[in-house]
Amino acid sequence: MSENRGVVYKGPGEVEVVDLDMPEFVLRDGPGVNPANVGRKVNHGVILKVVSTNICGSDQHMVRGRTTAPAGLVLGHEITGEVVEKGPDVEFLDVGDLVSVPFNIACGRCRNCKERATGICLNVNPDRPGSAYGYVDMGGWVGGQTRYVLVPYADFNALKFPDRDRAMAKILDLTMLSDIFPTGFHGCVSAGVGVGSTVYIAGAGPVGLAAAASAQLLGAAAVIVGDLNPERLAQARAFGCETVDVSKGDPGEQIAEILGVPEVDSAVDAVGFEARGHGDGSAQEAPATVLNSVMELTRAGGAIGIPGLYVTGDPGGVDEAAKVGSLSIRIGLGWAKSHAFTTGQCPVMKYHRGLMMAILHDKVSIAEAVNAKPIPLEDAPQGYRDFDRGAAAKYVLDPHGMVAAATG
Structure with a gap:
C-alpha cells in the first residue's frame, strides 16, 4: 500500500x-x-x-x-x-x-x-x-x-x-x-442575524445545522430550520431549534404557528441548486424553490444569506436553463421587499x-x-x-x- x-x-x-x-x-x-x-x-x-x-x-x-x-x-x-x-x-x-x-x-x-x-x-x-x-x-x-x-x-x-x-x-x-462552521456563520452574518432576531434556515444538512448553531451563537431569539428529512429535522431539534417540514405544506403557515407571524427577520439558503419543491411537489427537483421561498418568508427590509451552492454548469439540470445555472428566480419580489442578498464562497x-x-x-x-x-x-x-x-x-x-x- x-x-x-x-x-x-x-x-x-x-x-x-x-x-x-x-x-x-x-x-x-x-x-x-x-x-x-x-x-x-x-x-x-x-x-x-x-x-x-x-x-x-x-x-x-x-x-x-x-x-x-x-x-x-x-x-x-x-x-x-x-x-x-x-x-x-x-x-x-x-x-x-x-x-x-x-x-x-x-x-x-x-x-x-x-x-x-x-x-x-x-x-x-x-x-x-x-x-x-x-x-x-x-x-x-x-x-x-x-x-x-x-x-x-x-x-x-x-x-x-x-x-x-x-x-x-x-x-x-x-x-x-x-x-461548514464558518460557512454557516457567514450565511447568518450576511443575513443580519443578531440578538433577538428571528431566522429561517432552509436545509438541515451539515451546513444548515452549522448555520443554526451559528444563529444561536449570534443571539437569535428563534431559529427555525426547514427540511423534508425527518432525521435531519430531529437533529435540529436536538440542540434547541424549531423545525418546519416543508413536505407538509407552506413554510409560512408553519412559521406563523411558531412566531405568530408568517415571516422572519433573516433567512439562510443552505440547500443550493439541488433543491426540491414544497408540499405536494417535495419529491420533484425545483432548483429555484428555496430562493423564492426565502424571499416570501423574509420581512421587507430583511436580508438573505446564500451559502448554498449554485453552479454555472449542471449536466443533470431539470431543463436547459438550469444546466447553465439560469433559474426562474422572483427577483421582482426581492426588489419590492428591499431584500439584501449575499452569495458566493464564504x-x-x-x-x-x-x-x-x-x-x-x-x-x-x-x-x-x-x-x-x-x-x-x-x-x-x-x-x-x-x-x-x-x-x-x-x-x-x-x-x-x-x-x-x-x-x-
Missing part, C-alpha cells in the same frame, strides 16, 4: 480510495488541473499529514454527476492536519504544528485577499476568481481526503492551533473550521480565528450540532453512500486513526 492514499471521483455515483503520489512543492498535471497551473512552484507551501478531513455536501454534488468534474479528481476541501514538511519560503509555521486549512485557497497578495475577500482570490485559479482543494473548475489543487496534502501560501492560509493537546481534545469540533479566514476561540472556550459545540461521525479513510465510499441517502450526520474521515485515538 502506498504511503499516500485518497478519495477519487470515478464517475457519477462512484468514489474509490486509491494509491496516490506523495505531495511535492509543485503543482503537477492531473484531472482538473488548469494547464496554466501545471508546474507552478509552491515553495510557500507545507505538506500536511491529514488529521481529519470531512465529506461535504459540495463533494456530493460532484459525485452525483451534477457538475462538470472530471473522473480521477481527488476530492476533499475540509482539511485539518499536522505540518510534516515545509517549503523554503515558509517563515511562520514549523514541523509539528497542528493547523486548520480554509477550503478557500488564497494568495494573500491580491486586491481581494487584502480586502478580506479570500473566497475570490485573483491569483490561484486561472479559470475564475476563487479556488478550493479538490473541486471542479477551482484550479486543480489536489484535494485533501487523503493521508497527505499540499497547502499553498501556508503562512497566510493555515490557522495554527495554540495548544496541540487542547486542540486534539476538541478535534471533532475544530475540524468543522475548514468549511471567506473562511474572516471568521477562522474567532470561531476557533469560541470552540476552545466552550461557547459552541458544533460537532454535536452537526452530529459528527468519524470513520476510517478506507470507509469513505460507504460514507458517501450514507450521506447521499440523507443520513443526519457529518462524516469525518480519519486517515491516520488520530481522531479515534483522541476521542475514543
